[in-house]
Amino acid sequence: MIALLLAALTAAAAPPSDAVQAQRFKLKPGAEGKLCLDCHAPFQAKLKQAFVHTPVKSSNCTGCHNPHASEHGKLLGADQDKLCATCHQDLLPAKAKSVHRPFGEGNCTGCHDPHASDNKFELLKPGAQVCAGCHTAIATATGQAKHKHFEQGRVACTTCHEPHASAKGEHLLKGEDPALCLGCHKTNVAFSKAHMSYPVEKARCTTCHDPHGSSKPAMLYDTLHKPVASRQCVQCHALPSSARPFETKAVGTALCTSCHAAEITRMLALPQVHWAIADEKACLNCHSAHGSRQRGLIKGNMKAVCATCHSDTIARQERSVTKHKPVETGDCTACHSPHSSETALLMKKADTTVMCRTCHDWQKHATHPLGATLKDPRNRNLVLDCLSCHRAHGTEFKHMNPYPTTTELCTKCHESFKR
Amino acid sequence: MRLVLLLCAVSLALRAEVLPLLPAGSAYADASGAALKAPEGVACAGKGYVVGADTGNGRLVTWTFKDGALTGGAPIRFPELGAPARVQIDSKGNVFSLDQRTRRIVRVGEQGTFAGYVQPKGVPAASGFFPVAFKLDSADNFYLLDIASARLVVLDPAGAFVRQLLQPAGATLNDVAVDARGTVLAVDGAHAVVYAAKVGAESLTPLSKGLREYASFPSYLSINAQGLIVLVDNHGNGILVLGPDGTFLGRRLSIGWGEGLVYYPGQICIDLQGDIFVADRGNNRLQAFAPAK
Structure with missing residues (x-):
């Protein structure tokens, strides 16, 4: 019964077929698409591109356009933000944790050519170049990084990120950190040794590593907390062999005081203290304990x-x-x-x-x-x-x-x- | 339809009536004419006794509020209270002030001298002790906001630990108050939410909804004799009036430099007559407002 209901709903949501459209506009037999191209001749070249949008390929121009008149630009059958979703509704997960802004706004043509392109998925530019169009700061930093995560043909933006929406993570990530990272980076003896035997496969990789690449070896953040840079995790954390290896030796300012005593004493001696430095999280309210892209280890x-x-x-x-x-x-x-x-x-x-x-x-x-x-x-x-x-x-x-x-x-x- | 309109009009009229205020004098200096500088605290008691924390000058100053004027201006200064911020007066008229440098509550003697510190005893060890605000209840118990351990600590008048309430997860409390029934209230300035814990409750729960619509950064709260909650919107330069249930009832005062206006107000005090004294920090003065009849 439920299956029948779902089938009925799916059918209701599906776009009109070529035959239905032809009937709707009373097109002559075989006139779909061909009729349009009689006037839109330059469009022939478009059809020869490597990747052609399915309705275009099947000459179903009326799948998206109304041949007579429309209240929407380009004679579209509906607003662009709704039109694409009539076929591609499955791109938005039911409980999305993050949604790509252009997708959420229905601006599909920000990334895709609605007719055809020489790039996969009818993208306007090849792969990461499309992303770089908006995410310029990341693209620039990635380009300048000595140690890159991005690798032509192997690792791209979509290796870790969903292009439309993600049900699994923030920032369109395909999974949570570290599970996502461990999909490619296997834990073995060398991995354990590189991490001073700390069970980092249970921690968040991005507290130390810049997932977009950096100029530090192992893609560690460009700004590193000194104990991280010198691989002295034990300065703040319990021993790797202990029951709770990530537990810090103290909390709040008490932990940071072990190295930054003079600065912290000076800060707390002044009458106007930023409460953030005195509460439970103390320095970690604003600073990253391991690494950051920002100077001063500011979190962001x-x-x-x-x-x-x-x-x-x-x-x-x-x-x-x-x-x-x-x-x-x-x-x-x-x-x-x-x-x-x-x-x-x-x-x-x-x-x-x-x-x-x-x-x-x-x-x-x-x-x-x-x-x-x-x-x-x-x-x-x-x-x-x-x-x-x-x-x-x-x-x-x-x-x-x-x-x-x-x-x-x-x-x-x-x-x-x-x- | 007419009934609905009438009810709306009555409701609006009633709201407009809640805590209307009129300027009732200011203090710009002590008795010798020495100007106030960035005063952050003020406390008031019976017979018009008002104590201001002249924070920028590292002293307290006392006035008498009578017939709509602040008179007097006797300074109190001693080294143990070099950076007074919040001030409170207990039921016996003793003055207490939180020193911002030492983070200790100082007891002021009758002659305006140092009369010792409030020494917290038996407070459970946690991640530190850094009091930023305090209040007294009618039995002279201390309610301290300790941000180092994200908690409210209650001490008896002798400083002995009574109980503690943990800061709700995700909240950043800025101030605490206690009403006549013993309900503890606290304000989270960053999220503009008032929390409450009734007598016997083991945790603070939201009393108000998010008040960001009405306030920028409410950082101080007080309760008047009618049980209305008065919040100081420090960044928004005004005060908010809430009902005892946390319902927003209105906003009073506004930004400015002239009389009757406020600029980054600090602590306030409400006396039994409903007069409100404001440590008008950004304006380097203390202002009094009387309830409009």
């Missing part, structure tokens, strides 16, 4: 790392009409000390004007007087500085102004000009 792009807790601040910048470059590029430490400070909001410098002047020469930027000797007319305990008129993380108004118009801003102090 600083904007993303800081947004883990400060998503409100990053969101404000996203909404802002005028972008503040350090926030936009993820250089939060241009203004803030990431660990601790003498000053509120972990500012690097107590004097805002001095802080801003590290990037902005305000004398050229504006003629408004600023500085420690000039009192803010609105508040006698404030001096005029850049933040008297601007909000550093942006606003909905131009020039990061806190008010919709310049007039509203200026007349807060220059009240006599208020109209």
Whole structure:
């Protein structure tokens, strides 16, 4: 009964056959496709390409196009984001853990030629070149890496990633780390020796190895924690032969203090401490313990790392009409000390004007007087500085102004000009 | 249809009435005229007694709030309290302040002198002890937020361990409060969620839904005499009013540098009359707001 029901549903979802389409448009016998090519003659060359989309191959142009009129571009029978799914609905797993953005948005032609191509799957470019079109940073880094994971003919993006959606992992991965990696990399004596006898086949490979390639041997991350680089795992972890070999010798700052005592003592001695360094995860809130693509072993792009807790601040910048470059590029430490400070909001410098002047020469930027000797007319305990008129993380108004118009801003102090 | 519209109008009108505030004076300096600098804390008690943590100047300052004005401004300064942040006053009028450098709670003597530390005793060993916030309940028990071990620690007035509540998984707590019934409340600023644990409960559970729609980074919470929860939206420069069940009721105050506006507010204190004192850190002043009649 269920099988019958499923069959009925499948039939209902299936695209109309050539015969059905022909009947629908009352085409002359044998007119499918051929009739279209009478006018669309240059299309003949397309059909000679190595890989031809099935409906095109079977001359079923009306499978996708309406020959008379359409409310959709290119006389398509439906919006592109729905049209492809009428045949290719099986590409989206029921419980997808990750979905490729163009696929999710129905932008299939971002990667595929809907008619034909000389590349497999009618891709616009051969294999990884299609991916590189959007994922330029990864492609560039992969290209520059001395030790590459990508290997022509053997390892490509789709070796590890699903192109459309994955039911098994984040980032479109075909499986979880380490199971995915162990599909190719077999564990043996040499493997164990290379990992100092730690049972890393039960750990996550990507905490040390850059899966896209790196300039370090064994594709270890370009920035490595010193104990990893010197293969001294025991500096932080229990012995490989112990019952819990990955257990760390201490937790929180207590672990990191064994090497970074001076820095941590200095950080915690200041009155304004970034809470992230004092909680249970401590340094590992922001830093990777093993390796990273970022300098300072930051877990990822600083904007993303800081947004883990400060998503409100990053969101404000996203909404802002005028972008503040350090926030936009993820250089939060241009203004803030990431660990601790003498000053509120972990500012690097107590004097805002001095802080801003590290990037902005305000004398050229504006003629408004600023500085420690000039009192803010609105508040006698404030001096005029850049933040008297601007909000550093942006606003909905131009020039990061806190008010919709310049007039509203200026007349807060220059009240006599208020109209 | 008319009934629905009427109910909506009444509901909106009622919401608009919740905790309306009017500016009721500010303190910019101590009695000698020395300006406040980045004050982070404030506490209040009966008879208009107000203590501010003048954090940037490394001292406390006391005022009297009477007839809509803050008067006085006596400074309290001693080396053991070089970086006061949060301040609390117990039922007997004793002042306590958390020092940001030493991470210890300092007891202030009657003459404004150092009267010792609150020494936690019998606290279970965990991954460290790093208190960032504290409150007192009506019985003068201490509720400390210890981020090093991701927990709320309850100490009796003598500092002896009473119990602890673990920080909920995935939460990043910023402050703690206790209501008149002994319900412990905590706010997670990063996710803008208020948690609660009733008396006897062994864990904190979400009381409010995610409040990101209304707040940027709520980092402090207090409870008024009617049981309303008042959250300080530090990054969003305002305060949020929630019902005792965590329902959002309204937003008060807004960003600015002039009187009645706030800029990166820190701690607040609500007295029995409903007056709210704000450590207006970014504006280097302490502000008072009275409930509008």
